[in-house]
Amino acid sequence: MIKRINSLGRKRIPSTSISIAVRDGDPRRFSASINLPENGWPGDAIVVMEAMCAGSPNVKRIDCGTVNRLSVPQDSPLDGITGKNVFFSLKVIDRSEKIGRLLGVADNLRPTQTGKQTEVGRRGILPVEAKSLGQRLWQLEFREQDVFLLVNQDVPGLSEQMRSDPMIYSLVYPEVIRRVLYKAIEENVDIDEDDERWQTLWLKFGRNLHPSKENPPGAHEEEDAEEWIEQVVDGFCQMHGLKDRFARAIKGASGSDE
Numbered sequence: 260m261i262k263r264i265n266s267l268g269r270k271r272i273p274s275t276s277i278s279i280a281v282r283d284g285d286p287r288r289f290s291a292s293i294n295l296p297e298n299g300w301p302g303d304a305i306v307v308m309e310a311m312c313a314g315s316p317n318v319k320r321i322d323c324g325t326v327n328r329l330s331v332p333q334d335s336p337l338d339g340i341t342g343k344n345v346f347f348s349l350k351v352i353d354r355s356e357k358i359g360r361l362l363g364v365a366d367n368l369r370p371t372q373t374g375k376q377t378e379v380g381r382r383g384i385l386p387v388e389a390k391s392l393g394q395r396l397w398q399l400e401f402r403e404q405d406v407f408l409l410v411n412q413d414v415p416g417l418s419e420q421m422r423s424d425p426m427i428y429s430l431v432y433p434e435v436i437r438r439v440l441y442k443a444i445e446e447n448v449d450i451d452e453d454d455e456r457w458q459t460l461w462l463k464f465g466r467n468l469h470p471s472k473e474n475p476p477g478a479h480e481e482e483d484a485e486e487w488i489e490q491v492v493d494g495f496c497q498m499h500g501l502k503d504r505f506a507r508a509i510k511g512a513s514g515s516d517e
Contacts, residue, residue, distance in 0.1 A: 270298055272365035274455055277349050283374030286338040293323065293331050293349065300362050302327035304353045311404060312342030326351060343378050344386045345370060348404055366404050367455040384460045385435070389418050397421065397431060399438055405457045406439055426512075429505040433492050440465050440475070440488045447478040468494035 276296060281289045291308065306323040317339045324330030337345070347370075351363035373379040378386075386405065389412035392398055396414065400407045410417045420427050443458040443465075450462045462475050468491045476483035496502070 269361045270363045272296065272349055272351070272363045274365055274368060277347075277365060277368055279347055279368060279370040280372035281337070281345060281370040281374065281377045282334075283376045286336045287340070287345075287374075287376055288334050288336050289370065290333045290335070291323075291331055291347075293329055295326060295329070295351070295363075298363060300326050300351055301353060301355070304351050304362055305359075307350050307352065308332065309348045309350070310337055310340050310345060311347075311402070312340050312345045315340070315342055317341075323349075342388060343376065344388055344407070345377050346404060365455070367457070384457065384464060385439075387418055387421055399435065401442055406442070406461070408435060425504040425508040428499075429501040429508075433496055433501070436465075436495055437488055437492050440491060441484070444475050444484050444488075445478055450474055465491040468498065470494055 273296065276294050278292045279289060280291075281287055289310070293306070295306070302325060304326045306325060306329060308321040308323055310319040310321065311317070319337060319340055321332050321335060322330070323332065347368040349363075349365040349368065350361060353360040353362050370377060370379060384406075385408050387408045387410060390398075390409045391413065392409060392411040396411050396417065398409045400409050408421065410421050412418075421431065422428070439461050443461045446458045448456060448458040448462070450459060450466065465488070466472055466474055469487065470490055470493075473487065475487055478484075
């Protein structure tokens with residue numbers, strides 16, 4: 260069990276401080292290099308890495324020693340982590356309190372070297388992962404580290420169609436953007452913070468699509484948030500010409516020359 264952590268006052272650890280390589284196998288294995296920035300943390304604060312993958316609740320926790328005495332994992336097994344979209348977090352935790360205080364964190368760390376079993380690097384802000392979903396075709400999964408678009412693995416080719424088929428893309432993605440932005444605004448993060456949290460990345464994505472490039476409203480400005488999100492969705496539809504793409508796809512599918 261992962262113990263409770265108090266995250267007040269935490270500092271972001273630059274993603275450039277960590278390098279991760281994952282090697283194919285059963286289970287896969289990974290190695291890392293860690294170069295912690297000078298932040299005045301206690302020398303006995305513990306350092307841990309956590310490995311996760313899209314579509315799975317499993318979290319593998321790897322002890323990496325302390326700030327003053329790092330013990331960086333080399334050729335460590337990733338047992339229980341089975342998906343292709345593997346990501347990591349690095350945490351510095353002060354255990355002098357009853358509930359460990361999170362002093363520093365780096366989220367959404369993707370391996371820079373992999374084999375065929377693992378995706379390399381970050382795949383944008385919405386990784387697509389196949390999973391058994393019963394009669395549902397797609398579902399959003401929000402986790403602490405990222406948000407994923409899950410698609411039904413029992414429908415052949417759906418993962419690829421979700422990314423490229425103009426009819427599916429035009430119907431699904433505006434609603435995906437709407438839902439994710441609502442959730443991101445609720446999290447009340449600082450959009451100008453330089454980090455890799457999914458909330459920050461998505462709100463910056465929304466700001467870039469907004470017709471006036473406005474920052475998102477606060478979590479308690481519900482009416483303003485709804486208006487901002489709808490303007491972002493309109494901007495997305497306009498940028499990609501979704502109505503025209505959908506109409507052309509329908510025309511092509513029907514074989515109509517009109």
